[in-house]
Amino acid sequence: MSSDQTPPAVEDVSTQEARMGEGVDDRFNSTLREAFGSTPFILTKFDKFMNWVRGSSMFMLQFGIACCSIEMIHTYAIKHDLDRFGAGVPRASPRQADVIIVPGTIVSKFAPRMKRVYDQMPEPKFVVSMGSCTISGGPFQEGYNVIKGAEEVIPVDIHVPGCPPRPEALVYGVAKLQERVANGESSPVTVKPYELEQFGDLERDELVDKLAAEIDEDDLVMRYNWNDSP
Amino acid sequence: MSIEKVPESDGEIGVTEDGLDYDALADLLGGHVIGRETHVNAEGFVIRPDEVQEVLSTLKTEAGFDHCSCVTAQEYDDRYESIYHLRKYDDPTQELSVVVPTTKDDPTSQSAARVYDTADWHEREAYDLVGINYDDHPDLRRILLPETWQGHPLSKDFNQDQPQIVTLRENANPLQGDHRSEDDPDTMFINIGPHHPATHGVLHVKTTLDGEQIADIDPDIGYLHRCEEQMCQQGTYRHQIMPYPDRWDYVSAGILNEWAYARAAEDLAEIEVPEYAQIIRTMSAEFCRIAAHMLALGTFALDVFGDFTAIFQYAFRDREVVQNILEDLTGQRLMFNYLRLGGVAWDLPEPREEFFEKIRDFLDELPHKLEEYHDLITGNEIFQMRCVDTGVLTPEMAKQYGATGPVARGSGVDYDLRRDDPYGYYDELDWNVVTEEGCDNFSRVLVRMREVEESARIIEQCVDLLEQWPEDEREIQANVPRTLRPDPDKEIYRAVEGAKGELGIYIRSDGTDKPARFKIRSPCFSNLQTLPEMSQGEYVPDMVASLGSLDIVLGEVDR
Numbered sequence: 189m190s191s192d193q194t195p196p197a198v199e200d201v202s203t204q205e206a207r208m209g210e211g212v213d214d215r216f217n218s219t220l221r222e223a224f225g226s227t228p229f230i231l232t233k234f235d236k237f238m239n240w241v242r243g244s245s246m247f248m249l250q251f252g253i254a255c256c257s258i259e260m261i262h263t264y265a266i267k268h269d270l271d272r273f274g275a276g277v278p279r280a281s282p283r284q285a286d287v288i289i290v291p292g293t294i295v296s297k298f299a300p301r302m303k304r305v306y307d308q309m310p311e312p313k314f315v316v317s318m319g320s321c322t323i324s325g326g327p328f329q330e331g332y333n334v335i336k337g338a339e340e341v342i343p344v345d346i347h348v349p350g351c352p353p354r355p356e357a358l359v360y361g362v363a364k365l366q367e368r369v370a371n372g373e374s375s376p377v378t379v380k381p382y383e384l385e386q387f388g389d390l391e392r393d394e395l396v397d398k399l400a401a402e403i404d405e406d407d408l409v410m411r412y413n414w415n416d417s418p
Numbered sequence: 419m420s421i422e423k424v425p426e427s428d429g430e431i432g433v434t435e436d437g438l439d440y441d442a443l444a445d446l447l448g449g450h451v452i453g454r455e456t457h458v459n460a461e462g463f464v465i466r467p468d469e470v471q472e473v474l475s476t477l478k479t480e481a482g483f484d485h486c487s488c489v490t491a492q493e494y495d496d497r498y499e500s501i502y503h504l505r506k507y508d509d510p511t512q513e514l515s516v517v518v519p520t521t522k523d524d525p526t527s528q529s530a531a532r533v534y535d536t537a538d539w540h541e542r543e544a545y546d547l548v549g550i551n552y553d554d555h556p557d558l559r560r561i562l563l564p565e566t567w568q569g570h571p572l573s574k575d576f577n578q579d580q581p582q583i584v585t586l587r588e589n590a591n592p593l594q595g596d597h598r599s600e601d602d603p604d605t606m607f608i609n610i611g612p613h614h615p616a617t618h619g620v621l622h623v624k625t626t627l628d629g630e631q632i633a634d635i636d637p638d639i640g641y642l643h644r645c646e647e648q649m650c651q652q653g654t655y656r657h658q659i660m661p662y663p664d665r666w667d668y669v670s671a672g673i674l675n676e677w678a679y680a681r682a683a684e685d686l687a688e689i690e691v692p693e694y695a696q697i698i699r700t701m702s703a704e705f706c707r708i709a710a711h712m713l714a715l716g717t718f719a720l721d722v723f724g725d726f727t728a729i730f731q732y733a734f735r736d737r738e739v740v741q742n743i744l745e746d747l748t749g750q751r752l753m754f755n756y757l758r759l760g761g762v763a764w765d766l767p768e769p770r771e772e773f774f775e776k777i778r779d780f781l782d783e784l785p786h787k788l789e790e791y792h793d794l795i796t797g798n799e800i801f802q803m804r805c806v807d808t809g810v811l812t813p814e815m816a817k818q819y820g821a822t823g824p825v826a827r828g829s830g831v832d833y834d835l836r837r838d839d840p841y842g843y844y845d846e847l848d849w850n851v852v853t854e855e856g857c858d859n860f861s862r863v864l865v866r867m868r869e870v871e872e873s874a875r876i877i878e879q880c881v882d883l884l885e886q887w888p889e890d891e892r893e894i895q896a897n898v899p900r901t902l903r904p905d906p907d908k909e910i911y912r913a914v915e916g917a918k919g920e921l922g923i924y925i926r927s928d929g930t931d932k933p934a935r936f937k938i939r940s941p942c943f944s945n946l947q948t949l950p951e952m953s954q955g956e957y958v959p960d961m962v963a964s965l966g967s968l969d970i971v972l973g974e975v976d977r
Contacts, residue, residue: 250615251613252618252619252620253619253620253642254619254642254644254665254668254972254973255665255668255752255753255973257619258668258669258670258713258752259751259752261734262734262737262738262741265730265731265734265735266731266734266735266738267734267735267738280614280615282613292642293642293644295640295641295642295643295644296563296564296567296582296584297563297564297584297640297641297643298612298620298641298642299584300584300585300586301586301612301613301620301641302613304586305613321644327649327661327662327665328644328645328646328649330645330648330649330652331644331645331648331649332571332576332578332645332648333563333571333643333644333645334644334645351753352752352753354751384586387583387585390583395568395580395581395582395583396583398568399566399583402565402566403566403583403585403587404587407585407586407587408585408586408587409583409584409585409586410583410584410586411581411582411583411584412581412582412583412584413581414578414579414580414581414582415579415581
């Protein structure tokens with residue numbers, strides 16, 4: 189299209205005008221746009237459009253915990269390149285991220301911190317849990333210090349099993365999440381949340397009494413009742 | 419920090435041509451030795467819990483035991499026990515265990531932290547997990563578990579099902595009290611981690627800044643303490659333990675870790691590994707080392723000049739090649755679970771020629787790739803400005819903190835267990851131990867890059883050997899009983915050279931098919947202790963560079 193514009197004489201125009209050319213900037217034209225022809229309108233539901241957009245450009249949180257994070261890095265890196273699916277830019281700050289991949293074993297000391305990171309992400313947010321540890325504690329399930337799955341702390345949309353899952357499996361998991369987001373399906377499950385709560389709000393029992401001297405009333409705490417774990 | 423400032427003696431006491439003469443060492447200590455034990459790797463001297471500092475400093479200054487590689491704590495039915503595994507940097511085959519029993523009612527023992535700086539963290543871990551108190555310890559508090567944890571999980575009466583409460587509270591500035599006025603604070607407290615891109619996982623560094631310089635720094639670990647020792651104590655020797663080592667140092671160093679367990683357990687149960695299997699082990703372990711060093715290089719470049727696009731991706735490209743070869747061999751990309759006690763799981767993949775060709779292709783391309791890395795990284799002026807003369811760790815400090823691996827070798831400490839305490843097939847092959855004298859971040863990176871070349875040399879020789887190996891002598895597995903039950907009260911500490919340094923395993927058997935105590939000596943745990951030493955007075959970016967050059971893996975630090 190630009191070919192049929194005759195370039196104006198050089199001395200008449202400023203550099204800016206020469207660069208911009210006349211009429212609508214044709215760089216925005218695409219094959220898709222041309223397919224619409226003279227009626228550049230589509231009819232869709234706003235929600236559906238928004239969901240499609242959401243699923244097609246997801247910002248992941250740069251969040252590494254354990255072994256699975258090595259395979260997660262491989263998924264971001266060359267060869268597997270998660271970016272091809274519109275979900276590859278890792279953001280260092282939770283405030284800029286839509287999706288958190290939980291790649292590894294969660295232990296008692298880390299769970300409150302992970303919950304805090306999750307809380308800092310803006311809505312709508314999605315969780316992909318990667319590896320057996322985030323499903324059930326995996327090979328470390330019997331450990332005294334291990335949370336029996338990510339769902340005890342935050343709601344999870346997609347589970348990718350494996351120890352660790354191959355990068356292809358993670359790509360599949362993310363693609364499935366995108367599909368669900370695009371279809372507006374979302375059913376995060378929380379099995380039994382360990383919540384962050386103020387120490388003063390805990391039910392008084394032997395343990396709370398014992399720790400009362402060490403912890404302030406308004407300190408945030410997470411209480412683990414291992415017996416209630418699935 | 420150590421109280422002993424006496425010039426070191428030649429450390430020749432008890433050294434004979436066929437090993438250590440423990441009687442001479444016992445004479446040196448005189449009446450301090452109240453009993454003798456025999457462990458598989460060394461003799462153990464039993465001493466009184468209130469004479470620890472005296473005995474250890476004598477051994478350090480007069481007998482030359484300058485490396486406290488590990489402190490193992492355990493609970494027996496009638497007593498608690500701390501074992502200090504000592505060896506020498508010059509010759510790690512000269513070992514000595516110092517056994518310190520304490521009573522059940524009052525498990526208090528004198529701290530060795532004033533003799534060996536490295537004992538500081540090791541004793542904190544012993545206090546945390548087993549519950550032994552150390553007198554005169556500079557800072558005895560929990561290290562792996564949260565501060566509000568109830569009970570000591572590796573002690574006998576620990577109830578795993580009791581509820582626990584963990585806090586998420588603001589960290590206080592430890593230098594707050596030093597301020598001249600409350601309203602005009604001249605130090606600033608910054609949390610780096612546990613969720614931070616530069617900490618290589620879930621490390622939390624409590625940093626106090628004075629201006630832009632680091633006034634106080636305290637690495638806070640335990641965010642990935644997933645009870646590896648407990649898991650290993652619950653598994654049977656033959657098959658159930660082997661999958662766990664893969665998950666200690668998970669940066670593709672799986673086979674190196676498996677070897678640490680295999681070596682300790684094989685020596686404990688007196689299993690001879692066939693030569694052919696040893697060559698396969700040696701070859702695959704070196705592949706793991708290359709993969710681990712590649713990741714260290716890529717993430718270091720990412721830390722130092724935020725290079726996510728070029729070097730990081732190049733390093734991962736090369737890791738993919740290595741992982742493909744290892745996948746052909748073991749069937750797994752990351753968690754190989756390939757070694758077995760007495761050998762390996764299976765022979766090389768068929769067709770063998772194709773497999774060898776793949777390896778040779780990789781080896782042929784490697785020199786060119788390394789040249790490219792040198793152009794991009796070590797030859798880069800910005801990189802040099804960031805890394806030369808930052809994060810300085812003197813050889814003396816490295817030894818004090820029990821640093822090993824590339825961290826020690828980057829400070830000129832010539833210590834490599836592959837050569838000094840030979841195992842596998844290393845002593846039959848032609849290769850060199852890499853050391854650099856710079857003691858800074860740059861040297862540590864350089865050591866890793868040069869080690870990749872040496873690993874490639876080892877692999878090449880292994881491939882030659884494997885190619886010519888007669889077909890009917892390809893024995894991959896020794897004859898091992900279905901259930902292993904080593905003799906009761908047999909104790910062993912054995913180490914191999916992992917990707918990050920000396921990876922040691924202590925096992926005590928109690929006559930059953932499961933270990934009574936399984937202790938992991940992780941190189942990263944000791945190496946990380948040097949971080950405050952390296953970054954005091956430096957800028958935050960230099961601290962990040964130092965952390966990157968230490969190349970820690972939190973799975974191994976916390977276990």
